[in-house]
Amino acid sequence: MKKILLTLTAGFISLLSFSQKINKIINAAEVERIEKILSPEDMEGRKTFAPGIDKAANFIAGEFAKSKLGYFGNATNYFQDIVMLKAKPLDISGTLDSETLNSSNVAANSTMASLHIGSLQEYELVAVKKEDDFNKTVFPLFEKEKNLLILVDTAHASRFARMKRFAGNAKFASPVSQIFILTANLKPTSLHLHVKNELTEQKLKNVMGVIPGKSKKDEYVVFSAHYDHLGIGKADARGDSIFNGANDDAAGTTAVIMLAKYFSAKKNNERTLIFVAFTAEEIGGYGSRYFSKQMDPDKVMAMFNIEMIGTTSKWGTNSAYITGYEKSDMGKILQANLAGSEFRFEPDPYPKQNLFYRSDNATLAELGVPAHTISTSKMEEAPNHEPNYHKQSDEIGTLDMNNMAQIIKAIAISSKTIVSGKDTPTRVEKEKE
């Protein structure tokens, strides 16, 4: 089998032969150097709001400085600061018809210090019935930018308790709230509710640098990955409690650092290139959501989000998949720029996993940007799944550094006509409310 493959691929020009210069910047030794800093135990799994993640952010900023990237907009450093609010309910009281309301049957997704609802008419009403799928009905409501009163049937009591903890997570400040009430009374006639929260600020940061375009300064091409991971958890059978995230997503972060260095050395980009390492992907994509809100989506011509490229894809080496491949013609442009090489970008083979909407490309994609995630991770069921995904064992030893370097080179080479302004991918259809 191997022999046949070798003779078959001998006819292709290796990516290595594209340019000697690229190999000096993007190579397995450099991948290893960066991964050895981002993924070891002393980064403590790069958990959001924990000290290890700041070490990672400082390292990434240092690499951007070495590549002489510029700052974005009016920024005076490489950090894009994000302030989130954590609300702890101090007092919840009221009545729903004759039923007493308190912290046991009310959960508030809110960043208001105090809330007072005097009647049912003030909030839009949603009923979650016994037969409704709780997760599918309830969790999307957290994202709605309106005041909602959600009456949850008592049949969902245990799920409601779990959801309450989720509602207590830090979030962006918002003038609207979603109030969840666990009750058997889904058709009430009166409501009176007071909520008092103690608010604490929690700070996060993306790491971001730019190479201004030579002629098309207002047309952006984004290269991104998330640098946060899961932190420290329970010990596994080997006694290892640190979730290193060498693949998820130190691998993508490594790619962003190396692409910044590569394009900075080339200095021939007509469009403005933005390199960004996102925070808080694992706890809800807050870094990319904040970043996307600061951007005019119409100015973003393409986004290359890179997630988990440290292992070989289901097709073997020299290949990766693109999520949402059919939603724009970006994948075709990339493949055309790789003509003559053995590297292949394939459509996402795991459409049921909804990966297009599960990573940091999603917010900009929803606004119409051809924003795709490039990955090799085998997101399928056992026995063919990615064995170390979201496990303590996602460590540097499991990575294929040579293949990673090939993928990063493929991204550098295939993005050429988008970076130069010659090609502009078609837009993704916007999400409708």
Ligand SMILES: [Zn+2]
């Ligand atoms: Zn992850």
